[in-house]
Amino acid sequence: MYRAQFPFPPYFPYGTPPALFAHPSPLPASPAAMNLASPLPSSGWYSPSPALSSAPVGAAYGFGMPSPARPAAYPSPLVAMSFSPAQPGPPAFHPPAYSPLAAYSPFARRAHHMPPPPSSPSMRGLRSRAAAGAARASAAAAANGISMSAITPQIRPRPAFTISRLETAAYEGQKPGTSGLRKKVAVMQQPNYVANFVQAIFDAVDDLAGATLVVGGDGRFYNDVVIQLIVRMAAANGVGKLIVGQNGILSTPAVSALVRDFGAAGGIILTASHNPGGPDGDLGIKYNIGNGGPAPDAVTAAIYDATKSISRILTADDIDDIALATPARYTFAGSDFEVQVVDSVANYVDNMKRIFDFPAISSLLTSGSFSMVFDAMHGVTGPYATAVLVDELGAPPSSVINGTPLPDFGGGHPDPNLTYAHDLVELMNSGKYDFGAASDGDGDRNMVLGNQFFVNPSDSVAIIAAHANDTIPFFARSPLTGLARSMPTSQALDRVAAHLGLELYETPTGWKYFGSLMDAGLISICGEESFGQSSVHIREKDGLWAVLAWLSILAANPGSSVEDICTRHWASYGRNYFTRYDFEEVDSDGAAELMARLVRKLDSWVGGKLDAGYVVRHADEFAYVDPVNGARASNQGIRFLFDDGSRIVFRLSGTGSSGATIRVYIEQYEPDASEASTPASEKLAPLVNLALSMSRMEEYTGRTEPTVIT
Numbered sequence: 001m002y003r004a005q006f007p008f009p010p011y012f013p014y015g016t017p018p019a020l021f022a023h024p025s026p027l028p029a030s031p032a033a034m035n036l037a038s039p040l041p042s043s044g045w046y047s048p049s050p051a052l053s054s055a056p057v058g059a060a061y062g063f064g065m066p067s068p069a070r071p072a073a074y075p076s077p078l079v080a081m082s083f084s085p086a087q088p089g090p091p092a093f094h095p096p097a098y099s100p101l102a103a104y105s106p107f108a109r110r111a112h113h114m115p116p117p118p119s120s121p122s123m124r125g126l127r128s129r130a131a132a133g134a135a136r137a138s139a140a141a142a143a144n145g146i147s148m149s150a151i152t153p154q155i156r157p158r159p160a161f162t163i164s165r166l167e168t169a170a171y172e173g174q175k176p177g178t179s180g181l182r183k184k185v186a187v188m189q190q191p192n193y194v195a196n197f198v199q200a201i202f203d204a205v206d207d208l209a210g211a212t213l214v215v216g217g218d219g220r221f222y223n224d225v226v227i228q229l230i231v232r233m234a235a236a237n238g239v240g241k242l243i244v245g246q247n248g249i250l251s252t253p254a255v256s257a258l259v260r261d262f263g264a265a266g267g268i269i270l271t272a273s274h275n276p277g278g279p280d281g282d283l284g285i286k287y288n289i290g291n292g293g294p295a296p297d298a299v300t301a302a303i304y305d306a307t308k309s310i311s312r313i314l315t316a317d318d319i320d321d322i323a324l325a326t327p328a329r330y331t332f333a334g335s336d337f338e339v340q341v342v343d344s345v346a347n348y349v350d351n352m353k354r355i356f357d358f359p360a361i362s363s364l365l366t367s368g369s370f371s372m373v374f375d376a377m378h379g380v381t382g383p384y385a386t387a388v389l390v391d392e393l394g395a396p397p398s399s400v401i402n403g404t405p406l407p408d409f410g411g412g413h414p415d416p417n418l419t420y421a422h423d424l425v426e427l428m429n430s431g432k433y434d435f436g437a438a439s440d441g442d443g444d445r446n447m448v449l450g451n452q453f454f455v456n457p458s459d460s461v462a463i464i465a466a467h468a469n470d471t472i473p474f475f476a477r478s479p480l481t482g483l484a485r486s487m488p489t490s491q492a493l494d495r496v497a498a499h500l501g502l503e504l505y506e507t508p509t510g511w512k513y514f515g516s517l518m519d520a521g522l523i524s525i526c527g528e529e530s531f532g533q534s535s536v537h538i539r540e541k542d543g544l545w546a547v548l549a550w551l552s553i554l555a556a557n558p559g560s561s562v563e564d565i566c567t568r569h570w571a572s573y574g575r576n577y578f579t580r581y582d583f584e585e586v587d588s589d590g591a592a593e594l595m596a597r598l599v600r601k602l603d604s605w606v607g608g609k610l611d612a613g614y615v616v617r618h619a620d621e622f623a624y625v626d627p628v629n630g631a632r633a634s635n636q637g638i639r640f641l642f643d644d645g646s647r648i649v650f651r652l653s654g655t656g657s658s659g660a661t662i663r664v665y666i667e668q669y670e671p672d673a674s675e676a677s678t679p680a681s682e683k684l685a686p687l688v689n690l691a692l693s694m695s696r697m698e699e700y701t702g703r704t705e706p707t708v709i710t
Contacts, residue, residue, distance in 0.1 A: 154327075160334040161316035163236045168192045174200070174307040176300040178510045178653070180286025182272045185222055188283040192313060194226055195233065199313045200306035201268065201287050202237040205299065208265060210240040210336070214258045214288075216250025216344065217270025218380040218442040219405035220277035224248055226270055226285070228321050235337045236314040245344040248324050249405060251380045251443030253545065254348040256292035256538035261347060265290050271380075271442035274415035278408030293515035293539025297633060345387045352388055355474040355537055356548050357555070364555040366394040372435040374547065375424035376403045378410040381443040384544055401427075414441035416531055416543070418454060419708045421447055428452065435554065435562060439543035444511075445531040446543035448550050450562025456680070456710070458490035458578045461527025463569050464549045466496045468525060471556040472549060474537065475524065484514055484526040487622050487637055488649045488665040490578040493527065499573065508624050508636035509651065515539045516628040529580060529665065529710070570676040577668045577683045581706040583697065585659035591652060594662065594700035598638045598650055601694075605640070611693060612686040615643045622649075640694070645669045648691045662701065664691050 171190070174181060174197055181197055188194050202208060215230055217223045227248045234242055243262060248270075250258070255267045272284030287295045287303065295303070322330055322339050330339040352358075364370050374389060376382035382403030389395040402410060402423065413420040416438035428436040428449040436449040448455040455463075465483055468475040483497045484505035497504035505523060507513035511532070517523045518536045527533040532541035533549075553565060560568075602619040609615050618641040623634045637651035646668040653661035666687045670676055698704050 155329045155331060158319065158330055158332045161232075161235055161319045161332055164315050164317055166192075166195075166313045166315060168196055168199075168310060168313050170308055170310050171196060175304045176286065176295075179273065179294055179512075180269070180271075180284050182275060182282055182284040185279055185281060185283050188222065188226075194283075194285065195229060195313045195315070196307060196310050197285055197303075198230055198233050198268070199237075200303045200310060202233065202239075202314070203310070204302040204306040205266065205287065205289075205295075209238040211265035212241040212243060212262065213239055214243045214250070214255050214262070214264050214267035215270075216245030216255055216267075217248060218251070218273075218277075219247075219249050219407060220270075220272065220283065220409070220441065221279055221281065221407035222283055223270045223407075224324075226283075227324070229315075230268060231322055231339055232315045232317055232319050233313070235316040235319060235332070235335070240336060240338075242339045244322070244324060244339060244341050246324060246327055246341055247344065249344045249380055249383065251348070251384055251544075253444055253534070253538055253540050253542035254344065254384070255288060256540040257348055257351050258342075259288060259290065259292040260538065261351075266295075267292070269442070273442050274413075274440040274445060276409065276413050277406075277441065278411070281408065288540075289515075291515055291519055291539050293518075294510070294512035296512050296515070297631065345383050348384055349387050349392065351537060352545070352548060353392070355472065355535075355545070356552055357471075357473050358392060360555045361548065361551045362393045364551060365389070365399075370435070370554075371433045372399055372437075372551075373424065373427055373433050374400050375416075375421055375436070375438040376400060376405075377412060377414040377416065377421060377438055377440065378402045378404060378406040379414045379439060379441040379443060380405050381439040381544060384443060385439070388544060388548070409441060415708075416440050416445055416447035417708055417710055418447075424449065435551070437543075437547040437550070439547075440531070443543050444534075444541035446533070446546045447531055448547070448562070450566075453561075453563040453566070455562060455566060456490070456529075456578055457527065457531045457533070458485075458492050458529045458576065459566060459569070460546065460550075461485065461489070461525065461533040462492035462496045462573070462576075463553070463565060464527075464533060464546065465493060465525045466499075466569060466573075467553045467556070468535075468549070471552045474535070478524070478536075480524040481521055482517070482523040484517055484523045486510070486513075486528040486530075487624075487639070488580075488651060488663070489527060489529040490576040490667045491647075491669070492573065492576040492578075495573045495576075505627070506624075508622065508633045511539070511541055513624065513626070513633070516626055516631075520628045522628070529578065531710075567676070571673040574669060574671040574673070575676040577670060577680050579666050579680055579684050579688070580708075580710040581664040581666075581688070581691075582653075582708040582710075583662040583664075583701055583703050584707040586662060586701040586703060588660040590700045590702070591660035591662050594695055594697070595638065595650065595652060597700075598695060602638070605694075611690045614646065614687070614690060617641050617643045646687060648687060648694070650691075650695060662695075662697075664695070664697075664706075666691055 171193055213234065215227060217227070227244065231242060243258060243264065245254070250269070252269055252271060255269050258264065259267045267288040269286050269288060270284065271286070272282035275282040275284070287299070289295050289299065322341065324341055327341050327343055332338070365372065372395060374385045376385055382400060382405055385400045386403055389399055390397050418425055421438040424436050424438045427433060429452055431451055434451055438447045439445060447457070448460055465480065469479050480500065480502060482503040482505065483493055484507055485493045486509045487506050488509060494504045503522065505517055509528060509530070511528070514523065514526045518539060523536070525533070525535045528541070533546040534540060534542040535545065537545070554560065554562070557565065599621060605616045606619050607616065620639055621634070622636040622639055623632070624636060625632050637649050640648045647665070649665040651663050651665070653663050666684050668684060668687060670683070
């Protein structure tokens with residue numbers, strides 16, 4: 001069947017309260033709550049957790065209503081069959097996480113043809129594989145004393161669907177940035193714009209026929225429309241199963257965990273991260289691979305190539321919208337395709353309970369002598385923070401503010417920094433709270449504050465690493481193997497690595513560069529100066545994980561404040577003073593000219609004495625060769641290293657949706673603990689002035705002040 005235009009499904013106009021945020025409903029528990037041994041792929045099997053049939057947890061957290069009780073739990077069929085105790089990484093039937101480009105051939109078997117008909121041998125083979133998987137799942141459940149009829153969610157049969165081939169034309173500029181495709185909503189709403197990119201994913205990524213994908217996002221405007229589009233296109237492109245977050249909500253770290261724990265082939269995440277939402281804001285789509293992490297450069301390049309030559313879209317546009325408010329399993333007559341709507345929160349909560357000492361943290365939060373506040377900034381983390389901090393750890397409900405996910409993030413900019421997280425900054429400056437934290441739109445970033453005290457993200461990852469083996473049970477069981485940071489991040493983490501006798505890896509900006517190091521067992525904790533830290537438990541940044549790591553450190557150091565922890569760290573390691581200046585949405589041509597001039601100046605400035613007496617010891621454009629697979633990344637930022645160990649780095653960001661963002665990173669090491677209390681703005685002022693002079697920032701951008709200072 002051929003059609004001339006793609007009929008988008010109906011959706012509520014902006015301003016109408018979306019139903020997906022308004023329905024309290026029974027929520028199923030995650031596999032770990034079923035007395036099944038639930039795996040964390042990075043560290044083998046864990047003991048069965050106790051049944052939690054009455055525990056109040058679920059995706060309705062944060063939506064302005066009481067949390068419903070858990071009903072009987074159920075597993076994904078893949079959970080019971082995909083992992084073995086000796087297997088540290090993703091299941092064996094996945095493509096290698098960072099395999100050569102050949103493993104993700106850019107024009108797969110469906111690039112120019114319709115999927116095979118249901119009666120074809122290949123489709124019969126897919127049905128046979130699916131039936132075999134179901135049989136193995138039933139056997140595994142029976143071995144654990146569980147009846148499949150008792151643990152299977154409500155099945156909602158749907159009629160057969162028809163696969164349609166729709167003609168389309170390529171759009172220019174669908175090249176993924178640092179983490180996926182991000183554009184203004186108005187751009188994404190162009191006819192077939194989103195559909196083209198989704199089809200490019202199906203065309204470029206091999207081995208998705210019959211496979212499982214996880215789909216969810218941060219709840220921003222237009223995500224509800226895109227999720228239904230993905231359902232129809234996945235059905236038409238031969239995907240076996242979609243696991244979709246209830247209400248369409250899944251944080252980025254939760255997607256990574258589900259991909260790994262459910263043995264999925266990958267995931268499609270609908271987020272523009274920390275960028276604004278709403279009709280005038282941004283929309284984003286990114287693909288994560290089978291290890292749960294962002295697609296590496298070879299995969300995103302293949303997707304981009306597919307967008308440039310696309311001429312048709314495959315869809316099943318007669319599939320009615322999937323109701324996302326209630327967990328259920330949707331099947332379709334004449335097809336093995338299914339959609340499973342799952343609790344958005346429970347699997348993530350269970351993972352956190354395995355990593356951290358919840359009783360110890362709970363003792364801190366309920367002691368009566370410690371107060372905290374978490375600002376979800378109306379992003380996706382609100383339900384997760386409520387589930388963990390309030391319902392599991394006993395913090396007062398008022399500890400979570402701005403906790404309801406909103407399509408426009410309440411009109412704010414969901415970026416957890418001193419500029420945009422102003423509600424939290426004001427509260428922490430009031431002196432009423434001991435600990436404060438914020439997370440961004442999709443839940444992968446975080447900011448940590450003490451009482452009138454800011455923790456620089458570069459210091460945060462270093463302090464977490466320094467305390468991890470002693471304060472986090474996960475690392476007591478599996479001690480740190482190595483550490484990694486992005487190149488612009490300060491070298492504070494390097495000093496911790498040296499002290500612990502661990503290897504330190506320096507990568508380009510972008511979480512995808514940590515994935516191969518984790519998969520190879522080379523690192524356990526990593527971080528970026530852009531408010532992101534995480535560990536080997538998943539392959540994404542994890543904002544709430546970092547908050548729990550800090551609470552673990554505070555719980556293990558009774559009576560110590562956040563400032564005390566930082567001051568003691570500087571006394572042991574010295575202080576790497578660090579700041580970042582962001583010049584957002586500047587003219588793209590001017591930004592390119594600024595960077596090109598700096599490249600031309602690299603050689604001539606080496607050995608020369610610049611303003612304030614700084615001597616350039618080394619200057620280059622950072623390039624990276626992955627030590628695991630040999631993949632190369634070039635033009636990753638311009639570095640000026642001075643003879644006193646100071647650094648200035650200039651980099652064009654790949655996370656914006658319009659114009660260009662120039663980031664300037666400035667670092668200076670102070671070994672003398674008696675000097676470590678000097679304010680960063682004062683200490684770094686000479687280097688800041690030098691950076692602005694070297695770049696001629698005002699001349700090329702017209703800006704005299706940065707948009708954001710970190």
